[in-house]
Amino acid sequence: MNIYPFVIEILQFLVLLGAAPVFAGWVKMLKCWSQGRSSPGLFQPYRDIIKLFSKDLVLAENASWIFRFTPYLVFGATLLAGGIIPILSTDLPLAATADVIVLVALFAIARFFTALSGMDIGTAFGGMGSSREMTIASLAEPAMLMAIFTISLASKSTSLSQMVQVVYSGQSVLRPSIAFALLAFVLIVLAETGRIPVDNPATHLELTMIHEAMILEYSGRHLALIEWAGMMKLFLFIMFGIAAFFPWGIAAWGDLYAIPFAFLFMLLKLGIAGVSLVLIETGLAKMRLFRLTEFLGSAFLLATLGMLSYFILE
Amino acid sequence: MTIQFAAQIIGFLAALVLLTAFGMLVQRRMTGLIHLFTWQGLFLSISTAVVGFVAGQRHLYISSLLTLSLKVILLPYILHVLVRRLRIQREIETVVNVPLTMLIGVALVIFSYHLTAPVRELSTLVTRSVLAIALATVMIGLLMMITRRHAVTQIIGFLAMENGLFFAATSATYGMPLVVELGVALDILIAAFIFGIFFFHIHTTFDSLDVEQMAKLKEGD
Numbered sequence: 001m002n003i004y005p006f007v008i009e010i011l012q013f014l015v016l017l018g019a020a021p022v023f024a025g026w027v028k029m030l031k032c033w034s035q036g037r038s039s040p041g042l043f044q045p046y047r048d049i050i051k052l053f054s055k056d057l058v059l060a061e062n063a064s065w066i067f068r069f070t071p072y073l074v075f076g077a078t079l080l081a082g083g084i085i086p087i088l089s090t091d092l093p094l095a096a097t098a099d100v101i102v103l104v105a106l107f108a109i110a111r112f113f114t115a116l117s118g119m120d121i122g123t124a125f126g127g128m129g130s131s132r133e134m135t136i137a138s139l140a141e142p143a144m145l146m147a148i149f150t151i152s153l154a155s156k157s158t159s160l161s162q163m164v165q166v167v168y169s170g171q172s173v174l175r176p177s178i179a180f181a182l183l184a185f186v187l188i189v190l191a192e193t194g195r196i197p198v199d200n201p202a203t204h205l206e207l208t209m210i211h212e213a214m215i216l217e218y219s220g221r222h223l224a225l226i227e228w229a230g231m232m233k234l235f236l237f238i239m240f241g242i243a244a245f246f247p248w249g250i251a252a253w254g255d256l257y258a259i260p261f262a263f264l265f266m267l268l269k270l271g272i273a274g275v276s277l278v279l280i281e282t283g284l285a286k287m288r289l290f291r292l293t294e295f296l297g298s299a300f301l302l303a304t305l306g307m308l309s310y311f312i313l314e
Numbered sequence: 315m316t317i318q319f320a321a322q323i324i325g326f327l328a329a330l331v332l333l334t335a336f337g338m339l340v341q342r343r344m345t346g347l348i349h350l351f352t353w354q355g356l357f358l359s360i361s362t363a364v365v366g367f368v369a370g371q372r373h374l375y376i377s378s379l380l381t382l383s384l385k386v387i388l389l390p391y392i393l394h395v396l397v398r399r400l401r402i403q404r405e406i407e408t409v410v411n412v413p414l415t416m417l418i419g420v421a422l423v424i425f426s427y428h429l430t431a432p433v434r435e436l437s438t439l440v441t442r443s444v445l446a447i448a449l450a451t452v453m454i455g456l457l458m459m460i461t462r463r464h465a466v467t468q469i470i471g472f473l474a475m476e477n478g479l480f481f482a483a484t485s486a487t488y489g490m491p492l493v494v495e496l497g498v499a500l501d502i503l504i505a506a507f508i509f510g511i512f513f514f515h516i517h518t519t520f521d522s523l524d525v526e527q528m529a530k531l532k533e534g535d
Contacts, residue, residue, distance in 0.1 A: 175322075176329030294340070297413040301336060304420050309332070312427055312446045313325035 004256050005093045009083060011259065012092070015266075016082035020235035021045035021228070023270055030278040045231060052224035060121045060217060070117040071218065071225040077110040078229040081236055086243045088262045089251035090161040090168075099158040100148045103240075104141065107192070110229070111137055118214030125206065129213025132289065136198065136210065139296035140191045143184060146303035150181040151244050153310050160243065168247045176313055180306030182245045186280075187299035189241060191292075193234045196281040198292060208286065238273045242266075320368040321440050324485075327361035328447040331481060332423070335454040338474055339419050340412050344402055344466065348393045351470055355385030358477055361444075362484050368440055373492040374484070380499050381480070389473065392506050393466070400517050402466060410461045419454050426450040433486070441485035448485050451478030465516060465523040469509050476502060 025042045032039035059068070083094040084103050098106075115133055118126035152158045154177055155166035167178075191198045199210040206213075215226050243250065249265030251258035287295060334354040341347045359381040366374025410418075426449035434442050455475030459468045480498075483490045490498075513523060520527045 176326050179326070180329065180333075294412050297416055298340065301340075301416045301420065302333075305329075305332065305336065305423070308420070308423050308427065309325075309329045309447075312423075313329060313443050 005091050007256070008089045008251075008259065009092055009094060012087050012089075013079065013082060015087055015263070016079070016232060016235065019266075019270070020232040021049065023235050023238070023274065024231040026271070026274045027234075027277055030274055031281065034278055034282045045227075049224050049228055052219075052227065053221050055220045057220035057222060062122065063217075064120055066113065067117045067120045067217075068222075070113045071222040071229075073113050074110040075225045075229045077106045078232045078236065081106045082232065084160060085236055085240050086161050086164050086247075086250060087239050087266060088259055090164050090247075091251070092161055095159060095161040100152065100160055100163070101145070101158060103160070104144055104148070107233070108137070108141065110233075114214055114226075117218075121217045123217065125209075125213045125216050129210055129216070132210045133214055135289075136191055136292060136296070139293060140188055140299070143296055143300040143303050144188045144192070146300060146307060147181045147184040147188060150177050150184075150303060150306040150310060153307065154178060154314075160240075164243050164247045164250065165252075167244065168250065168252075177306045177310035178245065180302050180309060182241075184299045184302035184306065185241055185245070187295065187302070189237045190280065191296055191299070193230075193237055195277065197284045197287045197295060200286055235270075238270065238277075239266075242269050242273065317368060317440055320364055321443075323364055324361055324368075324441055324444060327357050327364070328444040328481075328485075330357045331361070331451060331477070332447050335451045335474060335478070336416070336419055338470065339415055339454055339458055339461075342412075344397050345394070347467065347470055348390050348397065351393070351473060352386055352390040354474065354477055355381060355389075358481055359386060361481070362489070365441055365484055365488065369488045371488050373495075374489050376492060377480075377484075377489055377495045380495065384499055384503060385473070385477065388503070389506055392510060393470070396466065396510055396513060400466075400513065400523065402464070402523060409463060415457070415461050418457060422453040422457060423447075423450040426453060437486070439485070439488065441488075444485035445482060448478050448482035451475075451481060454478075463524050463526055465513060465525055468525065469506075473502070473506075 022042060022045070024045045025040075028044065029039040029042055080094075081103055083092065084098050084106075086092060086095065111133065115130035118130035118133075120126070148158075151163055151167070154175060155163040157163055157166070190196070194201055194211040200208060201211070203209050204212055211230070215223065218226055246269065249262060249269075251262040331354055334350050334357065337350045338347055338354070341350055359378050362374055362378040362381060366372070366378060423446075427446045430446040430449055433445055437445075452475050455471045455473075455478055458471030458474060462468055462471065476498075480495075489495065516528075517523060520530070
């Protein structure tokens with residue numbers, strides 16, 4: 001039995017766990033610089049997580065099992081998603097068991113339980129946050145699936161590593177369907193990971209917070225897990241975008257020696273992705289909640305146009 | 315440049331034209347609308363030049379230059395002057411809400427794809443697949459004229475429709491004869507001037523460019 005794929009899979013989990021906080025720190029650092037502040041450093045998210053893990057847990061009296069179970073579930077689902085998305089190599093044993101639709105569902109489960117736990121305690125903010133989160137999710141998910149289906153059509157597979165293989169060996173660079181899907185995907189990433197035009201990850205202002213409102217009641221190791229999962233989610237979405245649209249440099253099947261290079265390429269691409277994310281975030285103002293239908297509607301529109309142009313033009 | 319590669323470039327430009335058409339459909343700001351119109355003209359002009367190169371049709375270069383000077387430079391300039399003179403940069407009201415308009419637009423694209431499918435089967439030109447996009451652009455321009463209340467926006471919709479027609483002509487038959495194209499270009503130019511004069515008159519009479527206001531012209535029963 002070939003052992004390499006399992007080595008790669010374990011490596012990938014380690015990279016995910018280790019690099020996600022660094023990437024979050026990198027984005028924060030760039031943001032501080034762009035606003036003329038001095039930054040807390042690249043490894044601040046690690047320190048935050050360690051601090052939270054060493055703190056005591058404060059649970060509300062009426063917290064049910066859902067509230068206690070959710071952080072582990074969110075963390076587990078996000079980690080599992082990291083096993084499917086090709087970060088270093090396309091040679092993943094887990095990727096054969098789950099395709100992109102499962103991937104979307106994994107994130108959906110995590111979100112569903114986060115929303116439930118937001119309502120579980122019964123505070124006003126939790127419920128408000130949950131309702132907003134689900135509103136956004138109901139608009140973002142179809143757009144996300146549409147964008148994914150467009151790439152699947154172009155690569156004739158819903159398996160992620162298969163898709164990456166096809167894009168990697170791509171014959172034609174100028175494919176309007178892929179370009180449309182990419183545009184849609186950027187909008188979806190902003191919405192799904194709660195970045196600026198949709199949600200402000202740094203705010204705790206009552207009226208504007210969405211994701212933070214849901215997890216307001218969490219503390220200690222629960223909060224640490226959720227925060228870590230949030231960073232991993234951002235990392236994974238960016239990696240998914242990179243894998244689906246710019247896979248150059250990723251290690252091919254059974255090629256263990258290409259892994260270090262793939263790692264270097266990954267760091268380079270993540271650096272660039274962080275810069276563009278911060279550019280988008282500093283260039284835009286946070287949107288009114290009722291404008292979000294238009295924002296996510298255009299994501300859906302772009303994804304649909306991508307699909308149509310696949311049929312019409314290719 | 316091989317035929318295959320040229321077809322890809324033309325397809326990509328067609329996608330961009332469609333994107334700008336949708337952008338105009340959902341754009342609320344007047345200046346943004348005019349910028350999008352300018353971009354559409356530019357993509358149209360480039361695509362015409364590429365088609366001319368591939369097909370070896372010299373007169374397409376001339377119509378490409380005509381598009382560039384007219385739809386990228388002159389008409390947007392006139393529209394910008396109009397908008398500044400009449401002070402109408404503010405947001406535009408729409409009759410139907412924006413997400414619904416987008417969905418109707420997507421339905422129109424699918425409709426035109428089905429409508430042009432037989433032509434696509436019969437045609438042998440490099441640009442045959444672009445015809446559906448051109449027809450969709452025409453329909454989206456029409457949709458824009460229907461869903462917007464503002465007179466200037468309706469005119470931009472009309473001009474976008476003309477862009478679509480021009481694109482259709484280029485993609486279906488490698489362009490109309492040069493005489494016809496010159497005539498159409500002149501027509502568009504004159505129309506733009508006349509629209510401008512009309513806008514000033516409407517503005518001084520009604521103090522607004524909202525076409526709903528013109529219902530007042532009716533005599534009371």
